[in-house]
Amino acid sequence: MYFLASLSERRRGQLAALSIAAVVIVVGVPLWWRTTETYRAWLPFSQIKDLSKLQLHLSADVEVVFARGTLTPEQQKKLPLTQTQDEEHAVDGDNVKVYIGQRRTAILRINAEMRAGKTVEQLLAVLKPQIKQVLQVMSFSHTDITAALSDRVRFNPGSKESMTHSMRAFTSSPGYEITFSLLNPDPRSHRLHWDIEGAVQTYIQPFLTKLSPLANFSIDSQMLHYAMLGVNPRYNNDRGAFILHADSLAHVINPVEARLGSNAASSNPVLNFLLYVPDAQHSPLYIQDHKKMDVPSNAFHSPRWGGIMVYNVKNLYGPEAEFPVNININMAEVMGVFLTQLRLLVGMESSPPPPGFLVAPCGSVGLADWELDRLMWSRSVENIATATTTITSLAQLLDQIGNIVINDNIAQQVSSAVTSVQLAVAELEAGNLGFALQYSKETILASEKAFFDPSLLHLLYFPDDQKFAIYIPLFLPMCVPILLSLLKMASEARRRYREKQAKKD
């Protein structure tokens, strides 16, 4: 490789090698770095870290109104004058200390000796534990909030009641689908008519309209013929009827579920309500609970799935009737059961109130105002907790894996989610439940959209030896001549320097 060349030629060669090396280092390396880095938009990591220490302050406004005649005149003078309304509340029962109404009012009873000789402040101090109890029933209690935060405090076994409650209700979702199905295993004997549209419009729709701040609901209905239950009921001679025991109920749902359709367009959770009319050979069919007692409603429900009701029609026709028999189903009875199950599945408390409390029935809509408030409280807290977990885990994931591309839209979703969480927490502290729920819904939507964005898939796991294996065949052939020529120049320069030194001496 070493040929005899004139000095000027050698100089030219050295200059060529040096300039190539310079181009490679000055232009090539930055170019390679820029073109192989991944685009990562800016994310508010510091704010997200603050979010992970979630501290919620929930405040509820309570207004205490003293009925006329309750306070002595001296006590009354201390109170600021407020409007006195005349309201008639008929409450019966001697042991009732608290009556909870349909809207957001509750009535407490205090004894005469409790209010004698006390100032207003002392009176209020005496009333405070009772008011606290009322608040726990009507707004939220410790167990409700911990149940709503159950995905963060999962491993602490709360009470049995809270665990079953958290398992029964659906998780928070922006929408739900409700499907009403009529199962007719014996169309040859029974021709069933049900006015599902009217029933839904009258009974279910007002309930769902009242729940609309929480989520969107879409309803559909279907009729399935020749759909059997998966279990064979046993005939009980003393009752003269077929009995379905509570233990076998768990196996009823699966064979039926395969026949139920679902709306393929959305990924919302589905609530199924099935009305089963037993066939003529297996009528009447009753459900028994574990204590071998008949269930009056003849219905059961499955957590996070829906409910099934068995509707017996044997008593509606005699043995000489002409088959198929036309049967009109009593929708009021059916919808009463379905509405109860719907209430439980949406998240209403089913536990009885504390002793001494009397709760008013919830009216025709099926939902008292304070029950809606309870749902809104727990739903807001759940949304905020879920969104916070999502955002913090997304930030952690993006931080850990340096290869994921973060697009602008993801960064924007994350930022808006963080802002909404902060706003929702502020609104909860101020006690504005409606706004808090709205912000919590926005933050859930934004955080879910950011987390489940299809572009965040981490497929770029390269162990280091694979990285070397990719780059070496590309860059080594280019770098070897440059390095060799630089080395040659360096050795020649050293040789000349040594010659010069020798010449000097």
Next chain:
Amino acid sequence: MKILTLLSVFGPYLFTDSVNIENSAGQFFSSGHTNNWAVLVCTSRFWFNYRHVANTLSVYRSVKRLGIPDSHIVLMLADDMACNHRNPKPATVFSHKNMELNVYGDDVEVDYRGYEVTVENFLRVLTGRLPPSTPRSKRLLSDDRSNILIYLTGHGGNGFLKFQDSEEISNVELADAFEQMWQKRRYNELLFIIDTCQGASMYERFYSPNIMALASSQVGEDSLSHQPDLAIGVHLMDRYTFYLLEFLEDIHPSSKTNMNDLFKVCPRSLCVSTPGHRTDLFLRNPESVLITDFFGSVRKVEITTEVLNLTHPIQRVEGSPVNGESHREVYSYVDQLPVSEIIHQKPKQKDWHPPDGFILGLWTLILLVFFKTYGIKHLKHIF
């Protein structure tokens, strides 16, 4: 007078309550799940990998028999066995020699078939990062109370699993995917079964809680196939899955067999390889875990005790007008293939990228050789 009550909440609080729920107590507290999902993946294609498809389909049949509906099963198969040109019995896939059991049947619902079975799609299904147009049947719509069964079979090695002869998934990627599922609470408990060579290496790297893993062979061992069928000409099943299936045939929806029995399936004498399992990440004792917690779908049920009494009559729905000229909603189908847009589309402007390393290196080499040969002084003759 307004009293502003500030309740500052955080921290668990045990609440003693005297509610009578003994009816549902027993079933609820053995496990915390309300629904079951299954993700069954066969990662091989081509005729000589018949046994992997038969493995997956056999597990699919068992899982369906024990109650998990198709809507809760994500089945990923290359699906090129039943209608393969070399199949002497078309439209069938047998799992036992002498063609005893046709596992393909009439109602197989394959969600990802053919070339859709890729590492990317598998990870997308697990983590939920699917494009919005994906239908419901191709999604894993599990929540924090779902028990998921994941079954993988195919050709594997130490730390990787080969997908369709062209790509591979590493155990680190799988562990990260499970961690992302846990972060988003997409499962309550996970059972991971893998039937490949050196299968135990795939579950070595798991670090998320509530995962139980079973593998057909340890690192350094090969999983062997069970028996060939001379009429079909290929091996029909792998040993581990064959004995797993024999075990599952004895399970019915209300059986109380637990996981410890599953660990004993296919001892070394039958399987030649040593099956392994991993339970350190699992919170419950394997003895208290029922097989049907993962393979079946036993629903929790509560009796509806109190009922609302609705007394008001049904309002007439004023939807159907009497006159013939009713305002009909105009339905239109979504334009699935906007042909006019595609025809008149201008070609997309691709972003300009600077030439990458290979091109740069090639040109540098060429320039170097050129300068060495000709030298700079000759440039004026060329340009």
